[in-house]
Amino acid sequence: MKIKVGTRNGGMPVAFNAVLLSLTCFAGVASQAASGKPNIIYLMADDQNYGSVGxxxxxxxxxxxxxxLGAEGMVFDRHYxxxxxxxxSRATVMTGMYEYKTGTNFDHGDMKPEIWQKSYPVLLREAGYFTAFAGKFGFKVDGRNQGLCPEDFDLWGGGPGQTFYETIKNKSMAKYAEEYPHSTLSYGAFGRDAIREAVKQQKPFCLSISFKAAHRPVTPDPRFDDVYAGKKMTKPANFGREAGEHMSVQSKQGRQYPRFEGWDYDKDYDGVMAKYYQQVYAIDVAIGxxxxxxxxQGVADNTVIIYTSDNGFICGAHGYASKVLPMEEAARSPLLIYDPRCPTAGKKLRSPALTGNIDFAPTILELAGLPVPENMDGVSLLxxxxxxxxxVREQMAFINAWGRVPTQCLTVLTKELKYTYWWYGDAKMKPVEELYHLTKDPLEMNNLANNPEAEPMLKAMRVKYDAELAQWNQQAVEHNNYRQYGTLFDRxxxxxxxxxxxxxxxGLQ
Known part of the structure; x- marks a missing residue:
């Protein structure tokens, strides 16, 4: 059989180029196999509700x-x-630490350089990984230009602030704008380039992509306008204001309560959710x-993929919208992990374990064969x-130290129960407690805090809450106003x- 040989732009013969590419890919795979280190891909959506995945x-x-990805890997049902x-959330993902140890949030302050130096991207690059990042970096590091850290990655496609849906406006991603004018698919293209470059360099890689979708302003990619056109959406059983009458007065003082009406969940649920799901659909295409x-590139069998979101989204549950609050729709998000090397891969398994975003850095470090620093609060999910x-744990904290003061609170979670102490009081409201039995009441329709039959559970959760607050008092950073919560959240x-x-x-963040 004869092979037709042509040339591109006066360069090498096409057939020779194909052979050279094949040899390069093979060399990259062989190098990774010899190192024993898997490739790692961490993909994170923005504001994606766990219910937005089939x-x-x-x-x-x-x-x-x-x-x-879930069928081939594992679906985590209790990820917060x-x-x-x-x-x-993004600072926690990178460092494996609770917010009061990263010292990083809106209206509090930026991350200190010494904290960033213990983040998983820095540690993996020091260990020889090819590291790449694209999308919304999400926080700032003191002393860096715009607070960003492009010099700490081998390939950079990140941006400051909220970034833009228009690819051309994202400086580090502008080269993709002609083919992918909407940013979501541009990150898929960046991912392809990162994989190719790592294989070319014969290095194991860690690729981290933070999509802007499905964050507002609502801006779905128009190429997918037909996906949900005219579709009727099913409202959750806890939808609407009547389903939130039992919830604390404090939780109704923030932007989440008026946004139920302001964002038209009450008037056009089908239309609002169609656009939201359309944004998620574009992420799905980018994953593909x-x-x-x-x-x-021949590296799929040695690449671990983690998919999640930086937080959930309420989408009308209990008559609220947005995020921040401790209710399930805001606190929980999807988590899918696929490790093709694992014996359980492909068995369509689910985990009911209590997991959190504090666990990603330890998991990624263990995958890379690196020790987990003692400062990290999370644990490996392997x-x-x-x-x-x-x-992997009995309990975990959920923190809100941002936003309108009455909405700020500390929550403790177990596999079955959720307890929140709403500390704020004034002439209109008094401090209150909320207790939900999540296995029996996953939609949080029955606050057990004032139920005499639930008194033993309430007392037990108070003890767990106090233990979380004690850890806060022992470990919170001295800067950025985190020490005050040791008193504010004290029952x-x-x-x-x-x-x-x-x-x-x-604010509107």
């Missing part, structure tokens, strides 16, 4: 690549972000682009991949003796 039980959504807002490239019936201190010293926030 494998979480929503028949209305179309997410074939996410569903495939320990702070449900962009800046703090990245996985196709892994296969093309034991759950081997045994989905296992647990034994009357609210009249408490004084909030931060900024009263009415």
């Amino acid at each position: 494998c979480y039980g929503n028949p209305d959504v179309i997410t074939p690549n996410m569903d495939k 972000n320990t702070t449900s807002i962009c800046m703090a 682009m990245i996985r196709d490239e892994l296969a093309a 034991p759950l991949l081997k045994n989905p019936a296992a647990d 034994s201190v009357p609210w009249e003796q408490k004084k909030y010293t931060g900024r009263v926030n009415n």
Whole structure:
């Protein structure tokens, strides 16, 4: 058989180029196999509700690549972000620490350089990984230009602030704008390029992509306008204001309560959710682009993929919208992990274990064969991949130290229960408690805090809450106003003796 040989732009013969590419890919795979280190891909959406993925039980959504990732890997049913807002959550993901140890959130302050130096991207690059980042960096590091850290990555496609849906406006991603004018698919293209470059350099790689979608302003990619056009959406059973009458007065003082009406969940639920799901659909397509490239480069069998979101999204549950609050829709997010090397891969398994965004850095470090620094609060999730019936913790904290003062609170979670102490009081409201039995009441429709039959559970959760606050008091950074919460969140201190010293926030982040 004869092979037709042509040339491109006066360069090498096409057939020779193809052979050279094949040899390069083979060399890259051989190098990674010899090192024993897997490639790692961390993909994170913005504001994605766990109910927006088909494998979480929503028949209305179309997410074939996410569903495939879950079927081939593992679906985590009780995954929480320990702070449900962009800046703090992203700082926690990178460092494996609770917010009060990163010292990083809106209206509090930026991350100190010494904290950033213990982040998973820095540690992996020091260990020889090819590291790449694209998308919304989400926080600032003191002393860096615009607070960003492009010099700490081998390939950079990140941007400051919220970034833009228009690819051309994202300086580091502008080269993709002609083919992918909407940013979501441009990140898929960046992922392909990062994989190719790492294979070329014969290095194991860690690729981290933070999509802007599905964050507002609502800006779905128009190429997918037909996906949900005219579709009727199913409202959750806890939808609407009547389903939130039992919730604390404090939780109704923030932007989440008026946004139920302001964002038209009450008037046009189908239309609002169609656009939201359309933004998620574009992420699904980008995942497919990245996985196709892994296969093309011959490295799919040695690449671990983690998919999640920086926080959830309320979408009308209990008559609220947005995020931040400790309710399930805001605090929980999807988590899918696929490790093709794991014996459980491909068995469509789910884990009911309590997991959090504090766990990503330790998990990634263990995957890379690196020690987990003692400063990290999270734990590796690899034991759950081997045994989905296992647990990695008994309890975990959920933090809101941002936004309107009455909405700020501390929550403690177990596999079955959620307890929140709403510390704020004034002439209109008094400090209150909320207790939900999540296995029996996953929609949080029955506050057990005032139920005499639930008194033993309430007392037990108070003890766990106090333990979380004690850890806060012992480990919180001295800067950025985090020490004050040791008193503010203390159940034994009357609210009249408490004084909030931060900024009263009415912002739109």
